[in-house]
Amino acid sequence: MSDLKKDIQFVKGIGPKKAYKLNKLGIFTLKDLLYYFPRQYEDRNNLKKIVELKNEDKATIKALIVGVTTSNPRKGMTLTKVDVKDETGYAKLVFFNQPYISNTFKNGDTVLVFGKVKKEFKNIEFRSCEIEHLSNSPKNACKIMPIYPLTFGVTNKEIISIIKSVLLNKELTIKEYLPKDIIDKYKLCSIDYAIRNIHSPSNKESFKIALYRIIFEEFLILQLGLFMFKNGVTEVEGIKFEENEKLKDIINSLPFKLTKAQNRALNEIIEDMKSSKVMNRLVQGDVGSGKTVVALLSLANCVLNGYQGALMAPTEILAEQHYISLTETLRGFGMNVELLVGSLTKKQKERVLERVKNKEIDILIGTHALIEDKVEFGRLGLVITDEQHRFGVRQRGKLSDKGNNPDVLVMTATPIPRTLALILYGDLDISIIDELPPGRQPIDTIAVSKDKRDRAYNNLVRSEVEKGRQVYIVCPLVEESESIEAKAAVELVDELKQEYFSDLRVGLLHGKMKASEKESIMKSFKNKDLDILVSTTVIEVGVNVPNATLMIIENAERFGLAQLHQLRGRVGRGKHKSYCILIYASKSEVCRQRMSIMEETNDGFKISEKDLEIRGPGEFFGTRQHGLPELRIANIFKHMKILKIAQQEARYIIGEDLKLQKFENKLLKNEVIDKFEHVAREISLN
Known part of the structure; x- marks a missing residue:
């Protein structure tokens, strides 16, 4: 039974019925079962x-x-x-x-x-x-009893019993794949010992030994994969752009002066573009730090060199906003900017596809629609993805494949501590815009319990509207589906109109609306035809209404801290004092902690660090959508010391054997490929 890729239903003692339940937990092979680690333990000793x-x-x-x-x-x-x-x-x-x-x-x-x-x-x-x-x-x-993450009608007793029977089978051998010198160097136990003792520790000491081995291995494999991907990509010959003098004219035409941080990020991008190697750069900056302008100027530089640029955004609202911004700025410089989103008619789409193929469009902005097979570029030179954490590695790769090794720029307003960014985006160089443009107002944040909701609506909302300002109210987060979220938003609007704001102009925005409806609502809000905009999280990124000075978030405890910070960033964009009110219903200690963090700081980096500590990186980023292997036990914050050791070892291994081709590294290479699954092709491992 050494074949760890064996279908779970053919493992002794399991069969089709149990296999069906295990499949629901993401367990399809014997290896999946052995690596289905407990989430916690009960010490019954x-x-x-x-x-x-x-x-x-x-x-x-x-x-x-x-x-x-x-x-x-x-x-x-x-x-x-x-x-x-x-x-x-x-x-x-x-x-x-x-x-x-x-x-x-x-x-x-x-x-x-x-x-x-x-x-x-x-x-x-x-x-x-x-x-x-x-x-x-x-x-x-x-005993020390394992507690497993369970759903779909599988009990803890059942999973303990299944794993125990597998581990007791004398035919089971879990083959070692770490080279002997690494095991000796770091005094690691064998993988066989680690797996057995992580599921059924005989005592605390054996558990600690097993835990260390698995944490070290998870970090080592993650780092090796990322380093190999990075080296594989940066070896590729790309386009060598020239720095065009006209770029200075575009910069001088802007109605504001670039900040030092924006200039620094732009210079790093231009240097990358001048190199013959493919650019792979992450630009990260807090809400409102001006990443869009840096993206716009990078695209302009690409077009000035005779190539096309593409900008992919996660939502139609954000794509449309980028389209308006780029069109207005580049209109006087003879650049054709076009929009491609799912809500266009068939005829409109066909026209855009024809023009982009014939190089009549210089910059194409859109959503996931950009990566559809029908989209063909005549001469793609630069690919930008905005809000990178919303897209997977594969989606980024799919857009890049539409050109001949185009440069790649990814942007995120989710500030990530640098160490973590180096891990999660190990294939990218990093530029940080850590300075807000002059005129951005600090936002006063106040967290209030649900019983003070009436006061927030009757006093604060009315006070702002009477001053001629506008207000956002964000619906509670509903995870089941966009339809249920839309229904909740409609119900909230009805309640607000009946109980609080019958005399005010209240609009509604949610993800199930047609693009034309969304555009119309946003236009009304921007033109001050609405006093209050009730919205789901579709306004999380990119929406810019300088006259909006108050943001109220219902059931704030349901949102992650980074998301609350993103939403809060919709206000404080004009010259007036702005506020964010977080209404919470939970009385838990974690909720109290999180609300305090939001009240104490406007610094996105501090907030994201706390968010990661509280929720863990898996939930914060959804590591699966990154194409990264899931960290089942290792925790980037709790186990930072082990992470640094593993990172150092990974660098040494890659320095000696870039593609893990030495005999002693072959089994380790297979493990890296296996863990990276979907991105193995892109990582240049073979």
């Missing part, structure tokens, strides 16, 4: 006396059964109560609909019990507990 138990404790006790009673309080319900004692006191175990308990356990039996304690005065109860006879090798008590 610490035996307690009954007298030591506290309310809400999770605890293990050893006790003697002194009474068992069964009753039927109502039809279809069996209630079994087991009275137990030790030398320090008495407790009661309560079981619902488990009639077998009274047949299995009798007076005088010594048992081990694990569960949550309910203590009222001197009465101690265990409900939904686990009970077993005292033995030399207990099944569930007196």
Whole structure:
């Protein structure tokens, strides 16, 4: 059974029914099962006396059964109560609909019990507990128990049982793939030991040893893949652009002066474009730092060299905004800018496709529509993706494939700590715009509980509208679907009109609206024909209305911090003082923490760092859409020391053996390819 790629249903003891359930958890092969790690552990080793138990404790006790009673309080319900004692006191175990308990356990039996304690005065109860006879090798008590991430009707007991039976199979061998010198150098245990002890640790020490090996390996493989991708890409011959004098004329025609940070980023881009190597650069900057202007000037430089440029944005609203901005700025310089989005008619699309193929369009701006097979460029020289975290590596690659090794620029307003950026975008050089243009107003943020909602609407909203300002109200985040989110937005508008703003002009914007409707609503808001715009997160990026000075976010605890910061960035764009009100319903400590962070700082880098600490990088970025291997156990913040060691080792390995072709690295190379899955082709690993 050494074939770890074996279909899970053919693994001994599993079969089609269990395999179907496991498939729902993303487990298709034996390897998937072995790498389906617990999300946490319960330490059931610490035996307690009954007298030591506290309310809400999770605890293990050893006790003697002194009474068992069964009753039927109502039809279809069996209630079994087991009275137990030790030398320090008495407790009661309560079981619902488990009639077998009274047949299995009798007076005088010594048992081990694990569960949550309910203590009222001197009465101690265990409900939904686990009970077993005292033995030399207990099944569930007196152990470190793994808790797995579960959905789709698979219980924790089931997954423990399945993994245990696989690990007990004597035919199973988990072959080592890390070179022996790395294992020796970092005193790592074997992968076989690590897998067995991560699922079923015999003690805390064996768990620590296993954990270190897996964290180190996850970081090493991530870094190796990214370094190989980076080296593979930068070796490719690209287009050698010249710096065109007319670019200075475009810069001088702008109605504002570029900041030092914008100039620095632009110079780095121009230097890359002048090189014969393909540019792969990430431009990141906080909300409102002026990345769009840098993108615009990069595209202009491309066109001045006789090539076409493409700019891909995640939403139609943002694509349309870029289109308006570029058209207005470049109109006097003879550059044809065009828009390609899903909502165009068939005839309009065909016209755009024909013109871009014939090189009649210099810059094409659009959404995912740009990467459709029908789109052919005559001479593509530069590809820009905006809000890079919304697109995967493959989508970026698909757009690049429409040219002959065009330069690539990606932009994000999600500020990422530099170390993390180097990891997540290891294939890219990084430019940071860390300065806001003059005139950007700091935004006062106030978090209020739901019971103060009326005050926010009746006082603050009215106060701003009376001053001639405008207001955004963002709907609670609904994850199920865009349709449900749209319905929630419609309901919120109805409530606001009826209860608060019957005399004000309220508009609605959501993702299910047609592009023409969205455009019309945004135009009305920009032209001050609306006082209040109720919106879903479609306004998260790119929307620019300088007269809007108040942002209210309903159920703010449902949003990530970085997303709250993005939304907040829609105000503070004009000369007037701006505010953001976060209305929250949760009373949890995490919610309180997050709201405090938003009140304390407007610094996107600090906010994103905290967001990553609280939510973890997987959820923050959705590593899968990056085409990056998922970090199942390693945590970029918690395990930073191990990350740095693994990064250093990866650099050394790549320096000695760029494509992992040495004999001792061959198994490691297979592991890198296997973990990177979809991007293996792009990583130039073969």
